[in-house]
Amino acid sequence: MPAVEARGLVVRFGDFTAVDRVSFSVEPGEIFGFLGANGAGKTTTIRVLCGLLHPSAGQAWVDGVPVEGDLKAVKARVGYMTQRSTLYADLSVDENLAFQAGLRGMSAADLARRRGELFSLIGFAGSGHELVQSLPGGLRQQVSLAQALLHDPRIVFLDEPTAGVAPEARARFWSLIRRLAGEGRTVFVTTHYMDEAEQCGRIALMRDGKLIALDSPLGLKGSTYPRGLVEVDPGAGDWRTRISAESGLSQPRPHGLRWHLEEQREGAWEAFAAAQPGLPPWRRSLPTLEDVFLKLVEGRP
C-alpha cells in the first residue's frame, strides 16, 4: 500500500485552478521531492494531503486512509511542517511542544517520551526553557521538525523546511531527513535548492498546477536531456553570438563561469566545433537538476 496516493486531484479557488488533475503515489520510506516554481500548486496539494483542504475533484489517501474520510485518522498519520513556522516565538521550546501535545490530546507520559526521543534526534542539548525567538534559524527549523513529529506520524510533509537557512544548517537538516526515512517514515519535501532535490529518491515537478514530470534525479536528467549537455568555458571571446546563430544548438545559458547548451540534433556540436578555429575549452557534461528544472518549468532549454 502506498504511503501517499493522489488520483486526479483538482483544487479550484474561484475560477483559478491551483491544482489540475494531479496523480502520483509515494512508497513508504521514500524521500519524495516536490518541486516547482512559486505558485505552482505545491503547498495547496500538501494541504489536501494533510486533510486541511477539500479537493474540488479527485481523491487522495494517506497510509490507505481517504483524506476526506476520518480526519482524526488522517491527522494521526501525517505530520506537517508548514512553510512559515507555527512555533510561538515568545514561548519556550518546551512550552511549544506542550501546547502541541495538548492540541493532539497526548498524555504527559507520551509527551515526555517523545520530547526525549526528538531532542536526541535533532541533537538538541539545551534545557528546553529557551525562547524560540532566541534560537538561531537553523535550530529553529529543527525544533519545528520536532513539533511536526511529536505525535509519531508515519508520513511527514515538509514545506520548504530549509528556506533561507545557511548551507551548513541545511546539510544538518538533510541528515535528519535521511534518518527519518531510514526509520521507515515517508518524507514528502518541497525545496528550491537543487542540491537538496538531488538527495531525493524521486522528484515530482509541478508547473501551473500540473504535474509535468516524475522520476528519480538521474531519470529526469536522462529524459530531459537525452543528448546530455555541452559545457563551454567561453573566456573573453564573443562566442555567445556565434553559438546562438547556430541552428542545431540551443541558446547558451550561464552556469557560473561556463555556459551550458544543448544540441537540437545529434552531432550538431561536433559539426559546429569542426568549423570553428580557436574554439574555447569545452566538454560534454551531465545536466544538473538546475538545468532540468529550468528546461521543464520554463519550457525552453
Add this chain to the structure above:
Amino acid sequence: MTELARQEPIALELCGLEKSFGPVAALRGVSATLEGGLLHGLIGPDGAGKTTLMRVMMGLLKPSAGDILASQGGRALGLEEARAGMAYMPQSQNLYQDLSVSEHLDFFRDLYQLPRADYAKRRARLLAMTRLGAFQDRPAGKLSGGMYKKLGLMLAMLAEPQLLLLDEPTNGVDPISRREFWDLLYEQVAQGVTVAVSTAYMDEAERCGKVHLLMEGRLLASGEPRSLLKEHGIGHLDQLFSSGAAHAGS
C-alpha cells in the same frame, strides 16, 4: 538628480576593518577594494562576517577599528555623502505584509522625498524591469518568495543609488526567479551602478566581476573569479575555503 544626469558609480576602499560584538570578533582586519561599476561578490560560509561587513559599509554599525574611503568618478567623497547614494537590502526584510506593491512604492517615495515627476518614471521603469506590474495591487504578504525579493530590490533602487548592497538576495528562491534576479543585477551594473552581493551559491559567485572571499572575519582572497582559479590552480572557488581553513588554524 534627474533621470538624464545619472551619477557615476560609487567605489569603496575598505582599510583594516574590525568589528567585535563583546568577545566575538566578527571582522578581524578586512581590507578590500570595491571598484565602481563592478558586480562584487562577498563569499563565505556562515559566520564569515559578510552581513557585518555590509552593515559597516552602510554605516548601520560602527567599526571597532579601520577606515572606509569612498570615491565617485575618481573624486574623493565624504562617507556621509557617499551613504546618501548607497542602498542596502537586508537578508530578511520586514516589508509591510498588508501593504501592496504599489503602496510600498508610494510609501518609499515619501521616505526618500522623491519629486512626483521623477517618481512616476522610475516606478514605471522598475515595475517593467521586475515584471511586477501585473502584481502591483497584491499585498506583500501574498507575494511568492522570488517576487518578495524583487519588491525589496525595487525599494532599494527607487532612490537610484550608485552603490547597491544586497545581502543574500536569492537565498531560498526558485531557480527561475534566481536567474531573473541575476539578470536584474547585470542590468544595474550595465547602467553604471556598483553592486555588492553576498551569496552562498558558488555558481553565482563565479558570475561576479570580482569576488571577496571571507572566512572567520578575515579576507582570504580578492579578485576576478577566473584569475583566482588560475592563480590557485583550482577548479572551484569553494576550494579556497578548505585551504583557507588550514591557514587559519596555523
